[in-house]
Amino acid sequence: MKTAFDPTDAAAGVLFILFGLFFGVQSLGLDLGTAFRMGPGYFPLILSGVLILLGAVILAGSLGATAQDFGAMAWRGMLFILPAPIVFGLTVRGLGFVPSIFLTAFVAGFASLKMSPARALVLAVAITIFSTLVFSYGLGLPFRRFGPWLPM
Amino acid sequence: MDLFSNLALGFSTAATPANLFFCLIGALLGTLVGVLPGIGVTATIAMLLPITFQLEPVSSLIMLAGIYYGAQYGGSTTAILINLPGESSSAVTAIDGYQMARNGKAGTALAIAALGSFFAGTFATLLVAIFAPPLTIIALKFGAAEYFSLMLLGLVSAIALAHGSVPKALAMVVLGLLLGLVGTDIYTGTPRFNFGITNFADGLNFVALAVGVFGIAEILRNLEDERSRKVITSQVGSLFPSREDLRKMLAPMMRGTVLGSALGVLPGGGAILASFAAYTVEKRLSKEPHTFGKGAVAGVAGPESANNAGAQTSFIPLLTLGIPANPVMALMVGAMIIQGIVPGPNVASEQPALFWGVIASMWIGNLMLVILNLPLIGLWVRLLKVPYFVLFPIILAFCSIGVYSVNSNVFDLYSVAMFGLLGYVLIKLRCEPAPLLLGFVLGPLLEENLRRAMILGRGDPMVFVTRPISATLLALTVVVLIVVLLPSVRAKREEVFVED
Structure with missing residues (x-):
C-alpha cells in the first residue's frame, strides 16, 4: 500500500510535538531566570523547543515516505x-497480598487467546502459592497476607 | 601493589557466602528470564530490579551484576537455539550460532559462546580493576562544565548506536530528559510538571518507568502475533568443542575481547557495536570467509567475546564518573540511588569494599555462568518450550509485587500501567525506548551541571568551550553527530542493523 505519507512517522512526529508543547507551556508558567541563574523553567523550555523541532523534522520526513507495515495491535493484551x-x-491494602496477587495473575492470564478460564484459574493459584512462599515468607516483605476487607 | 590489595578486598567482599549466594541467584534468575524469547537484557533487569532492593547495597549490586551477565548469556542461548536474539548484541551470534545448531552442533556453539564470554569477562574485569582507579582521580578534577559535556557526548553516542531513525532517537532522549525533570526543582523547591499530583513531587518513579516501558510494553508486543509463534525443535548435541573447534576459536576470542573492551568504554552502549565490529573483523581476517553465515566457529566466538568484554568495561564510566553508558547502566544508576549511593568518582574512595566487591563479583558471576549453565542447558532448552501464555502472568505478578515493594506505594502500580501504555505506543510508532531511559536518568544531572557551570561561568556559555577537557568532549559530540547524519554512514548504519 502506497500513500503520500507514512502515518506511523507522522503520528510519532505529532506525539513529540504535543509532548513538547505540553512541557513548553508548563515551563513558561515557571520562573525562567537568566542564563546566569537559571530558574526551574529555563532548561525544560529549551528542551521543549528542541523536542518540538525534532517532532517537526520527523513529521516533515514522513511526508512523501512510503507507509510501512504497522503490524497487529495487541488490543486484547492491552485490555487485560x-x-x-x-x-x-x-x-x-484492602484484601491483602494473597487474594490480591491471585486476582492480578488471574486478570493478566486472559490477555492470551490461548488461555481458558480453567487454565487461568490453575495458573493464578500456582502463582499465588509460589509468590506467597517466596516474597512473603521467604524474603519477608512486609505485606499483610489478608487485609481488613476480608471477614477473618 | 595496590591492585592486588584492592582485588583482595574485592574478593573478600564478594566471596562471603551470602554474596556468593546472591550472585548465584542473580545469575540464575537472569539466565532464566533472559532465555525467555523476546525479553531482552534491559527488560530482564527492569523486571528483577525490585527484588534486589531488600538487600544490602553491596549484595544488591552484586546480584544485579549477576542478573546482567545471566540475562546476556540467556540472550545468546536463545539466539543460538531458536534464532531469536533476546537483544541486539546477540543478533550477530544468531547468524552463525543458529546455523551451527541446525548442523547438530548447538551444544558446541553454546560452549564456545560460554567459554569465549568467560575469557573476555576475565580479561575485561582485570582492565576495569587496573583502569578504574586512575580514571576516578581524573574524574575528581571534572567540574560541572566537563560533566555536562561528557553527558551530552554520552547521549549523542547512544543515538548513534540506536536502531532506526536518528531524529526519533534524539526525540526519545529529549523526551526522557524532560520526564526526568518532573517533580520538584532542586534549586528553588518549585514543583513542576507534576499535574498537581502529590505523588509526582519526588519525580516519576524510576522503577515504575523501567518496568512499564520495558517489561509491560515487551509483553504487549509479544502478545501481538500469538498464532505465529515458533515451535522449537533443536537438539543440543555434544557440549564439548572438538580440538579443531578450540583451535579455531582461540584467535577470534582474543581479538573479540580486545575489541569489545575498547568499544565498551565508549558511551552509548558498546556491547552492540562491539559484537557487530567483531563479526566484521573476523569475516575480513578469515581464511575461509565463505563459511560465515553457514556456522563458522569464529562467527560465534568473536562477537560473543566482544559483547561480554564490552558489557564488562561499560561499568568503567559508571564506576568512575557515575555516568551510565547504556540503558542497563542507567538501571544500575537507578538501583544505586535507591540504595543511597551516589554513583561517581567518590564511590571508590568512600566505599572501597562496595567498589571492589562489585568488580570482583563480575568475575565470579562469569565463572558461575560457565560452571552452572553448561550443565543446565538442558533445563534452559526445556524452558524455551514453556508456552508464553503461562509465562507472562507470572512476569506480571512479579513485576507488580516488585514495584510495590520498593515504596509500598500503590500509586507506583498505576504508574506502571501508564508507562506500559506509553512504551507500547512508542514501540508501535517505531521509537526505540532505550534512549528514553538514558535521558530520564541523566535529565536531572544534566540540568544540575548546566546550571552550576553557568553560575561558575557568570552566565557566559563560553565556559564550555574555554575549558580544554570540556571543549574536547563537545568537539567529539559534534563529530559524532555529523558522522551519524552523513548520508553514506546512514546507509551503512541501516545495513548493519538490518539483521534484526
Missing part, C-alpha cells in the same frame, strides 16, 4: 495486561 498492576494496587 494494563489493568493487572492496577488491580494489584487497588486491592493489595
